[in-house]
Structures are given as structure tokens and as C-alpha cells.
Amino acid sequence: MTDSQQRHPRLAVLASPGTATAxxxxxxxxxxxxxxKTIGQDPDPGEIxxxxxxxxxxxxxxxxxxxLDASDGINAGGVVGSLLKVVEQLRPxxxxxxxxxxxxxxISSRDGLGWPDRPHIAAAAGALTAVCRSLAxxxxxxxxxVNVVAALPPHGSILRDAGRPAGTHLREPEPLTPTPVTxxxxxxxxxxxxxxxxxxxxxxxxxxxxxxxxxxxxSV
Amino acid sequence: xxxxxxxxVITGAASGIGLAVAEDxxxxxxxxxxxxxxxxxxxxxxxxxxxxxxxxxxxxxDVTDREAVEALFKQTEVExxxxxxxxxNAGISIDRGVRRITxxxxxxxxxxxxxxxxxxxxxxxxxxxxxxxxxxxxVSSRAWLGWFGQLAYSSSKGGVVSATxxxxxxxxxxxxxxxxxxPGLIDTPLLRREPQEVMDRLLRAQPMGSLGAANDVAWxxxxxxxxxxxxxxxxxxxxxxxxxLYAQPSIN
Numbered sequence: 001m002t003d004s005q006q007r008h009p010r011l012a013v014l015a016s017p018g019t020a021t022a023x024x025x026x027x028x029x030x031x032x033x034x035x036x037k038t039i040g041q042d043p044d045p046g047e048i049x050x051x052x053x054x055x056x057x058x059x060x061x062x063x064x065x066x067x068l069d070a071s072d073g074i075n076a077g078g079v080v081g082s083l084l085k086v087v088e089q090l091r092p093x094x095x096x097x098x099x100x101x102x103x104x105x106x107i108s109s110r111d112g113l114g115w116p117d118r119p120h121i122a123a124a125a126g127a128l129t130a131v132c133r134s135l136a137x138x139x140x141x142x143x144x145x146v147n148v149v150a151a152l153p154p155h156g157s158i159l160r161d162a163g164r165p166a167g168t169h170l171r172e173p174e175p176l177t178p179t180p181v182t183x184x185x186x187x188x189x190x191x192x193x194x195x196x197x198x199x200x201x202x203x204x205x206x207x208x209x210x211x212x213x214x215x216x217x218x219s220v
Numbered sequence: 221x222x223x224x225x226x227x228x229v230i231t232g233a234a235s236g237i238g239l240a241v242a243e244d245x246x247x248x249x250x251x252x253x254x255x256x257x258x259x260x261x262x263x264x265x266x267x268x269x270x271x272x273x274x275x276x277x278x279x280x281x282d283v284t285d286r287e288a289v290e291a292l293f294k295q296t297e298v299e300x301x302x303x304x305x306x307x308x309n310a311g312i313s314i315d316r317g318v319r320r321i322t323x324x325x326x327x328x329x330x331x332x333x334x335x336x337x338x339x340x341x342x343x344x345x346x347x348x349x350x351x352x353x354x355x356x357x358x359v360s361s362r363a364w365l366g367w368f369g370q371l372a373y374s375s376s377k378g379g380v381v382s383a384t385x386x387x388x389x390x391x392x393x394x395x396x397x398x399x400x401x402x403p404g405l406i407d408t409p410l411l412r413r414e415p416q417e418v419m420d421r422l423l424r425a426q427p428m429g430s431l432g433a434a435n436d437v438a439w440x441x442x443x444x445x446x447x448x449x450x451x452x453x454x455x456x457x458x459x460x461x462x463x464x465l466y467a468q469p470s471i472n
């Protein structure tokens with residue numbers, strides 16, 4: 001499939017508490033010709049019906065639970081439970097395998113490799129990866145792909161430049177590359193996974209962190 | 221994701237995945253060097269791309285030969301300009317168990333699959349560092365995780381993963397990203413030679429129940445080659461339909 005042959009407008013559903021990262025993803029997708037509809041992380045049937053109005057199928061789900069922007073209120077059970085519930089509700093409406101299948105992307109955090117001061121985010125990020133790998137296996141026969149973008153908290157996030165974690169001598173991971181990680185970088189990586197041409201890529205984690213993940217043994 | 225005007229050297233580009241990458245890059249604006257041990261097929265491929273409106277040069281290279289590799293990059297600079305994107309794709313696979321593989325087979329596999337990545341990356345990095353930009357994409361294989369009868373192949377491809385991570389760390393400060401693709405079962409003429417019962421067995425072990433296409437890998441390569449993609453480096457991306465999630469060695 002070439003760039004010009006992609007279906008327009010494709011429908012992307014963005015499930016997020018509403019963060020700068022989510023806004024960047026929505027902007028990126030809309031500029032690429034997608035129709036983007038947003039829902040909360042615990043949508044009721046009315047919300048689902050409303051977003052399907054006038055649409056034949058859902059092409060993509062972006063699950064952005066706020067791990068890159070939140071300072072508290074994150075718990076792993078809630079994050080993965082919400083994803084599973086949203087997927088269960090949307091699954092009957094996903095684009096069929098014969099028509100290209102659906103794409104699911106979860107936006108997670110490099111903190112899943114472990115980070116002091118943010119164990120709840122780390123736990124949620126780790127759990128999100130495990131759930132997405134399981135969903136990739138579960139939904140593969142449907143032609144749906146499920147992937148993860150694990151990022152450093154981007155430039156401008158309240159989690160950046162937070163100083164040394166209390167009681168440690170450790171310094172916050174920084175990109176090895178010359179430029180900071182931005183919400184737009186995260187959006188571009190998400191867009192890659194959401195593309196119709198990424199149909200043979202599933203269960204994967206791409207770290208969008210300028211190489212800051214590389215020295216963790218969990219990053220391969 | 222456009223690669224307008226970027227100079228891309230793709231090794232092993234006269235067939236299979238390398239060919240798909242070259243055609244994809246050329247169709248999206250890159251000036252491509254079809255580098256291949258088979259110089260005549262490289263020239264034919266370049267001619268075909270040129271006839272389709274792209275910009276391509278076909279050059280013969282043995283990636284295990286330092287002088288030949290250095291000549292490749294000098295010639296590239298003369299004909300198209302300094303290299304912006306290197307795709308280390310040239311490789312061989314010799315499937316033989318630990319009791320049967322010979323010294324020569326082991327050394328040849330390591331030389332092409334691993335030393336070739338070293339020599340080409342070294343030659344390209346020199347130019348990329350001076351210009352503070354570049355993209356290196358290494359083609360490993362899902363087989364680096366290990367497989368029956370693939371001691372040499374999986375070892376060499378594991379070396380490619382390690383090389384990717386070390387190069388990414390070393391070159392990041394120069395604005396050069398280095399990433400790795402790990403294809404799984406890709407529909408190629410070589411795979412099609414397998415008996416139907418083997419194909420059926422392989423497909424049963426695929427979570428998505430299908431083979432990939434060389435174009436699937438080319439698309440992922442273009443993502444890593446994208447000049448705007450500054451924050452993804454040192455990554456290993458499996459293009460395998462989920463096979464990397466689901467080891468099932470008992471099927472062999």
C-alpha cells in the first residue's frame with residue numbers, strides 16, 4: 001500500500017485523561033488525515049455509540065493513560081483494567097482483518113524499566129507492556145496489532161527536571177541524542193504503529209527516549 | 221515520511237528485503253545505492269529504479285573486504301554525495317547443527333553478517349559524524365533469539381543487535397540514530413521452496429497466522445530512516461507478526 005492509497009479519513013479513538021501528549025497525538029493524526037474522536041478511560045455504552053455514529057469501523061485505538069504527565073493517582077490495576085475494558089467494548093467495531101485490521105497503541109513510560117520516586121508509574125508501565133503483549137497474541141487472528149510506545153517524560157512534562165529522587169544519588173535519565181524528547185516525537189512514533197502498513201508488527205515496544213533506555217537489561 | 225534528496229546505501233539490495241527497501245526509499249525521494257556482491261544484478265536493479273523515475277546507482281561490493289567497502293563509500297560520494305542513510309542488510313544463512321557446521325561456514329557467516337556491519341558502519345559513520353546527522357539501520361533477524369540449527373546465523377544476528385546498541389550509544393551525541401530490524405517469517409522465493417507441510421507448520425506458530433512481506437520490513441526501515449525521527453535510537457523492532465512473543469521450539 002502506498003502513501004496515497006491509505007483510506008481517508010480513518011477513525012482513531014483516543015482514550016486519555018487529556019494530556020499534552022494526547023493532544024500532540026491527536027494533532028499529528030488529524031494533520032495526517034485521520035478522524036480522531038476522544039473518550040475517557042472508563043467510557044459508558046452511550047459514549048461508544050456516539051463515537052461510532054456515521055462510522056463503519058474503528059481503525060485505531062490510542063490508549064494514553066497519562067503516565068508521562070501525572071505525578072500521582074496512577075495505579076497499575078486501574079491502568080490495565082481500563083485498557084482491557086476499552087478494548088472489550090470496542091473490539092466488535094474494529095476494522096476487520098480482511099479490510100486491513102485495527103491498530104492499538106498504548107503510550108507508556110520509560111519508567112517501566114524502574115525508577116525511584118515513581119514506583120506506581122513504573123508498575124503501571126510494566127503492566128501495560130505485559131497486557132499489550134498478551135492482547136497482541138489474543139487479537140492477532142483478528143488482524144489487529146497491539147504495540148507500545150514507551151517514552152521519557154517529554155520536554156515540558158512536570159515529571160522532567162524533577163531533581164534527584166529523594167534519598168538517592170541517581171540522576172534523571174537524559175536522552176543521549178542532542179535534542180530533548182518532545183510530545184511530537186511520541187506522536188510520530190505512535191503514528192508509525194497506527195499506519196495501515198504496520199500490519200505485521202505487533203506486541204512490540206519502541207522506546208522514544210533518545211537512547212536513555214539502552215543501558216537497562218530489560219530494554220531488549 | 222519522505223526521504224527527499226537523502227543518499228541511502230543499502231547492502232544486499234539486489235534481491236529480497238534489501239531490494240524492497242531500495243525501491244521504497246527511491247519511491248519516497250531518496251537517492252539510492254544498490255550495493256550487492258552481485259554487481260550485474262545491482263546494476264540491473266538500479267537501472268529499473270531509474271527507469272521508474274528514481275535515482276539509483278548499482279555498485280558491486282563484498283562487505284567483508286575493507287578496501288571494497290571504503291571504495292563503495294568513496295564512489296557513492298562521487299556519484300550521489302555523502303551518505304545520509306546506511307542500511308546494513310547483506311547477509312547469509314547457513315542452517316546446520318552444532319555437530320555439522322564447519323569452521324569455514326561459521327567464519328563466513330560471521331564475516332558477512334557481522335563484520336560487514338562493522339566495516340560499512342565505520343565507513344559511513346566517519347562522514348556522518350562530520351556532518352552531525354545520519355541514520356544507520358541494521359537488519360538482524362528474529363532468529364537472534366535462538367533456533368534449531370542456526371548456531372552461526374543466530375550468533376551473527378545477535379552480534380548485530382549488540383552492535384546496534386553500542387553504535388547508538390556512541391553516535392547519539394552526533395545526531396546519528398542507529399536502529400535494528402528483526403524480521404520474522406517473510407515471504408521470499410527462498411521460503412517458498414519449503415515443502416507445504418513445513419509451511420503449514422510455520423504458519424500455525426504465527427500469532428497473526430500469516431507471512432510477512434518484504435514491503436513490511438521496508439516500511440519499518442523508512443520509519444527509522446526518517447530525518448525527523450530524532451528520539452528513537454538503539455531499538456530492535458521485530459517485524460514478525462508477533463512470533464517474537466510466542467516461542468514454540470517444540471514444533472521443529
